[in-house]
Amino acid sequence: MIVRNRDFLRPAADEVIRLENVRRHYVVGDETVKALDGVSFSIKKGSYWSIMGSSGSGKSTMLNILGCLDRPSSGTYWLNGGNVAEMDDNALSDHRLKNLGFVFQSFHLIPQLTVCENIEVPMLYIGLSQSDRKGKAEALAAKVGMEHRLRHLPSELSGGQRQRVAVARALANDPAVLLADEPTGNLDSTTSVQIMDLFQELSEQGKTVILVTHEPDIAAYAKASIVLKDGVILTATEDAK
Amino acid sequence: MKQFLYLWPFVKLGLTDVWRHKTRSFLTMLGVVFGVGSVIAMLAVGEGASQQALDSIKRLGSDNIMVQSVKPSGEEGGSTGSQRGTLAVYGLLYEDEERIRQTVPGVLMTVPARMTRRIARLGERQLEMRVVETVPGWFEVVQRPVMAGRVLSLNDLEVRANVCVLTEHGVRRLLAAEGMIGQRIRIASGVFEVIGIVKNETGGTVRAPDSEADAYIPITTGTRLFGEASIRYSAGGMEGEKVELSQIIVKMRDTSVVEMGSKAIEAVLERFHKKSDYRIDVPLTLLREAERTKRTYNIVLGTIAGISLLVGGIGIMNIMLASVTERTKEIGIRRAIGARRSRIVVQFLINTCVLSIGGGVVGVLLGVGIPLIITYFTDMPTVVQPYSLLLAFGISVAIGILFGLYPAMRAASLDPIEALRHE
Numbered sequence A: 001m002i003v004r005n006r007d008f009l010r011p012a013a014d015e016v017i018r019l020e021n022v023r024r025h026y027v028v029g030d031e032t033v034k035a036l037d038g039v040s041f042s043i044k045k046g047s048y049w050s051i052m053g054s055s056g057s058g059k060s061t062m063l064n065i066l067g068c069l070d071r072p073s074s075g076t077y078w079l080n081g082g083n084v085a086e087m088d089d090n091a092l093s094d095h096r097l098k099n100l101g102f103v104f105q106s107f108h109l110i111p112q113l114t115v116c117e118n119i120e121v122p123m124l125y126i127g128l129s130q131s132d133r134k135g136k137a138e139a140l141a142a143k144v145g146m147e148h149r150l151r152h153l154p155s156e157l158s159g160g161q162r163q164r165v166a167v168a169r170a171l172a173n174d175p176a177v178l179l180a181d182e183p184t185g186n187l188d189s190t191t192s193v194q195i196m197d198l199f200q201e202l203s204e205q206g207k208t209v210i211l212v213t214h215e216p217d218i219a220a221y222a223k224a225s226i227v228l229k230d231g232v233i234l235t236a237t238e239d240a241k
Numbered sequence B: 001m002k003q004f005l006y007l008w009p010f011v012k013l014g015l016t017d018v019w020r021h022k023t024r025s026f027l028t029m030l031g032v033v034f035g036v037g038s039v040i041a042m043l044a045v046g047e048g049a050s051q052q053a054l055d056s057i058k059r060l061g062s063d064n065i066m067v068q069s070v071k072p073s074g075e076e077g078g079s080t081g082s083q084r085g086t087l088a089v090y091g092l093l094y095e096d097e098e099r100i101r102q103t104v105p106g107v108l109m110t111v112p113a114r115m116t117r118r119i120a121r122l123g124e125r126q127l128e129m130r131v132v133e134t135v136p137g138w139f140e141v142v143q144r145p146v147m148a149g150r151v152l153s154l155n156d157l158e159v160r161a162n163v164c165v166l167t168e169h170g171v172r173r174l175l176a177a178e179g180m181i182g183q184r185i186r187i188a189s190g191v192f193e194v195i196g197i198v199k200n201e202t203g204g205t206v207r208a209p210d211s212e213a214d215a216y217i218p219i220t221t222g223t224r225l226f227g228e229a230s231i232r233y234s235a236g237g238m239e240g241e242k243v244e245l246s247q248i249i250v251k252m253r254d255t256s257v258v259e260m261g262s263k264a265i266e267a268v269l270e271r272f273h274k275k276s277d278y279r280i281d282v283p284l285t286l287l288r289e290a291e292r293t294k295r296t297y298n299i300v301l302g303t304i305a306g307i308s309l310l311v312g313g314i315g316i317m318n319i320m321l322a323s324v325t326e327r328t329k330e331i332g333i334r335r336a337i338g339a340r341r342s343r344i345v346v347q348f349l350i351n352t353c354v355l356s357i358g359g360g361v362v363g364v365l366l367g368v369g370i371p372l373i374i375t376y377f378t379d380m381p382t383v384v385q386p387y388s389l390l391l392a393f394g395i396s397v398a399i400g401i402l403f404g405l406y407p408a409m410r411a412a413s414l415d416p417i418e419a420l421r422h423e
């Protein structure tokens, strides 16, 4: 008789993220789109990963699941040792607020808020006082080199500046994991390099960074990579460190 | 306090949002502005009207019972045939006053009065006055401020003095500017000295006992000069009526015994009057009736105002739904950052409340202003009650929450990924 505890799958202490046979299927009419079709891997604390693959291979789907914006159709996703399938919407929201930071291809700043107010939004939800928020937001703006544009609206900034503000906002509650979906997709090569240097720096400061891209020279910044094709992992290089 | 600090940025956001869409917000608020304004204005007009009615009833005295002589309808029974025609005899008697005072429990005093219309003269001037033959108690029971001189005294009654107290209307029309107190005037066949002037009843919405030019004289003097009963001939002297007392005012010890007293009076009178030639008015009952009328009035007004607020609320809901669509992407961003659904709900509710409370504040100003204008142009009394301001404010908050809830829930239930993709 074989009695096995399901917890044998429970991730090791240094694994921030662990996916076990994760699938994400979309049912559209009679058709089923298998955006992810059985993906398993784990990511250690402080590592720097890139997720590559051609268009439609499931990169964004994967990142949305990792970022708790979406749930797997089947399979298990362990985040910080907790099973995401067992968490309710509020718990997922709190994970996004405290443990995860998002950076998007099209920046996604709130247009009617100033640079400073945009950076403050996550602190607002965590309940920081006005003065705490202000001090922290200014420090973060300085960290990404935007301290001279605090009172500006996003529409008054260049693409690279907007992305730097977005990075500052992602760092607002000091999350363990940074998720970036093609963060340089809308930027020219010079500004891309500036943003990638910023991620490099954050990685060196101990953040876990997961970067979706289809540009090999951007992926080269990462220490490890996963290549997706049609919803399955084609190749995965081990963390060099 | 911490909660409030947490909410403040969202209030600020709501305010800037309202400011950014000035025209749209203004038009949206109009519904609530007029709704709230009309609630307050209508309540103020209603309250003014009913206070006026209540005041005049209260002036009759809520512890009084008025018993009046009335001509029985189609009645010939009590007439005495005389050579001058028919004489209808009816109404209250001195005996009735006596019986009421003796047998009805809780009676403090009774005031008899006989009222006739007679011509008063002063030199060339003449005026038809209502002559009230009564006792000093009248002025205790029917409270009327004394403007000059004094009212009737017991001594006047005892010595059957030829003195009279006039109401200011009578004074103005008869005496004009001539020396008032001490002036001698002729009433019918008697000459009377004016000893006092009392104020007229204002705003007579109920059967007020003296709303015109009245002359009060001691009832004993009246009896001496004009006889035991008032006899009035009309239609060429072919028909007449004889009434001993026009009115008995019964003052009760306390308002709590008024109702019981009026029943007892009714029983006493019923026994001795074969025909129903009297009527019993209880100001307290009139008061209750007036209060009931007021309630009905308020319900009608409230319904109308409620409908206009409903329309205002629907307007707000409509705009908020448009705003949710417009801000789908922002909602997606906030959710991705980690805002719980409830926080999105709160944000949109605050936004709606900013609109509805803004409308409410302007509406309150309007609601305070309109009654002033009404009073200025129509002389109609209006009373803006503080509670109606609170009520209107509360209603506008409630509208914000009620009609903001659906759009807010819709915003919160958006799928974050879909919302982020929205352009």
Ligand SMILES: Nc1ncnc2c1ncn2[C@@H]1O[C@H](COP(=O)(O)OP(=O)(O)OP(=O)(O)O)[C@@H](O)[C@H]1O
Pocket (backbone or CB within 6 Å): A026, A027, A028, A033, A034, A035, A053, A054, A055, A056, A057, A058, A059, A060, A061, A062, A214
């Ligand atoms: N909401 C959805 N409903 C149905 N199918 C979807 C949905 N979202 C994604 N898909 C499908 O899932 C597959 C993977 O999509 P995904 O967005 O993850 O690709 P991607 O690797 O990010 O591509 P790109 O590089 O173009 O961004 C695609 O075939 C897409 O059509």
Ligand SMILES: [Mg+2]
Pocket (backbone or CB within 6 Å): A059, A060, A061
């Ligand atoms: Mg994608």
